[in-house]
Amino acid sequence: MAELIEGVNPTRMELLKLKTKLTLAIKGHRLLKQKRDALIMEFFNILEEVKERRKKAEGELAKAFKSLILAEATLGTIKVSDAAMAVMATDSLDVESRNIMGVKVPVLTLGETKRSLLERGYGIADTSSQLDDAASKFEEVLKIVAQLAEIEKSIRLLAEEIESTKRRVNALENTLIPRLSNTIRYIRLRLDEMERQNFFKLKRIKAIMEAAS
Amino acid sequence: MQDRTARVISKHMQMLNRHLAIERRDLESLLREEKPKITLRDGSTHSFRKKELEKIGRILHHELHSKLMLPIYIELSDKYGSSTARISGKSECKVTAHVLGKKMQGDELFIYKPELKQLRKELPTTTQYMFTLSLDH
Numbered sequence: 001m002a003e004l005i006e007g008v009n010p011t012r013m014e015l016l017k018l019k020t021k022l023t024l025a026i027k028g029h030r031l032l033k034q035k036r037d038a039l040i041m042e043f044f045n046i047l048e049e050v051k052e053r054r055k056k057a058e059g060e061l062a063k064a065f066k067s068l069i070l071a072e073a074t075l076g077t078i079k080v081s082d083a084a085m086a087v088m089a090t091d092s093l094d095v096e097s098r099n100i101m102g103v104k105v106p107v108l109t110l111g112e113t114k115r116s117l118l119e120r121g122y123g124i125a126d127t128s129s130q131l132d133d134a135a136s137k138f139e140e141v142l143k144i145v146a147q148l149a150e151i152e153k154s155i156r157l158l159a160e161e162i163e164s165t166k167r168r169v170n171a172l173e174n175t176l177i178p179r180l181s182n183t184i185r186y187i188r189l190r191l192d193e194m195e196r197q198n199f200f201k202l203k204r205i206k207a208i209m210e211a212a213s
Numbered sequence: 214m215q216d217r218t219a220r221v222i223s224k225h226m227q228m229l230n231r232h233l234a235i236e237r238r239d240l241e242s243l244l245r246e247e248k249p250k251i252t253l254r255d256g257s258t259h260s261f262r263k264k265e266l267e268k269i270g271r272i273l274h275h276e277l278h279s280k281l282m283l284p285i286y287i288e289l290s291d292k293y294g295s296s297t298a299r300i301s302g303k304s305e306c307k308v309t310a311h312v313l314g315k316k317m318q319g320d321e322l323f324i325y326k327p328e329l330k331q332l333r334k335e336l337p338t339t340t341q342y343m344f345t346l347s348l349d350h
Contacts, residue, residue, distance in 0.1 A: 096260035
C-alpha cells in the first residue's frame with residue numbers, strides 16, 4: 001500500500017487542495033501515457049525504415065567493396081591508396097536537427113555526391129576503369145549511409161526518451177496518484193471521526209445540562 | 214512535501230510542450246528560405262525538409278501559402294481520449310485531409326491512430342505534437 005503525504009493537516013481546505021492536485025495528476029498521467037504511445041508509434045515508424053535502408057546499404061556497400069577489390073587486383077593496393085589520397089572531398093554534410101516531442105533527432109543533408117571523372121581529382125592516365133567503377137559506387141552509397149546514420153541515431157534517441165517517459169508515467173501511476181488518493185481518504189476519515197466526536201460531545205453536554213436542570 | 218507534489222506535477226506538464234515553436238511561421242516565407250527552420254521554446258531549432266514544404270506547397274493553392282502556419286499542430290488532449298487527435302485551422306485541415314484522403318469538415322479535423330501514423334510518416338518535419346490539458350473536472 002502506498003504511503004501518505006507527510007505533514008498534511010486533516011482540514012477541509014487541505015482536502016479541497018488535494019482533490020485538485022489529484023485531478024491534475026490523473027490528467028497529467030493520461031497525457032504522459034499519450035506521449036509514451038505516440039513516441040512508441042514514432043519509434044516503430046522509423047524502425048520499419050531502418051530495416052529497409054540497412055538492407056539497401058549493406059547490398060550497395062557489398063557491391064562497392066567488390067569493385068574496390070577488383071580495382072586493387074588490377075592496379076595494386078599502393079596505386080589505389082595513392083588515388084584515394086588524391087580524391088577531393090565531396091560537398092560537406094549538413095547536420096541540422098528536428099524535434100519529436102522533445103527528442104532532438106538529427107537531419108543529415110548531403111549534397112550531390114556523384115562526380116565526373118575529372119571532378120574526383122585522381123589522374124586518369126595511370127588508373128583503370130575498375131577504380132572509376134568503385135569510386136562511382138562508393139559515391140552512390142554515401143547518401144544511403146547518411147540516411148541510415150540519421151535514422152539509427154533517431155531510433156537510439158527515441159528509445160531513451162520512451163524509457164524516461166515510461167518512468168515518469170510509472171512514478172505518477174504507482175507513487176504520486178496512490179499517495180494523493182490515500183491522503184484524501186485519510187483526511188476524509190479524520191474529518192468524519194472529528195464530526196462524530198463533536199456530535200458525541202454535544203450530546204453528552206446536552207445530557208449533563210438536562211440532568212443538572 | 215505538499216509543495217513538492219505540486220512541483221512534480223507542474224514540471225511534468227511544462228516538459229510536455231517544451232518542443233513547441235516560440236512562433237510558428239507561414240509556408241510562403243519558409244519556402245523562400247534555403248534552410249527553413251524555427252526556434253523552439255527550449256531554445257533549440259527545428260528544421261523543415263525542403264521537399265516536404267514543396268509537397269505542401271503543391272497541395273495548397275498559392276494564395277493560401279501565407280495562411281498556413283507551420284508546423285501543423287497535432288493536438289493530443291485528455292478530453293479526446295487516447296486514440297484521437299485534433300488538427301485545427303482551415304489550411305492545416307486542408308493539407309491533412311489531402312494527405313490522408315479524408316473529406317474536409319471545416320476548421321477542425323479529428324484523426325485517429327492509423328491516420329496519425331500515416332500523417333507523421335508523410336509529414337515528419339512539418340507536423341508537431343501538442344499536448345493540452347482540459348480545465349473541466
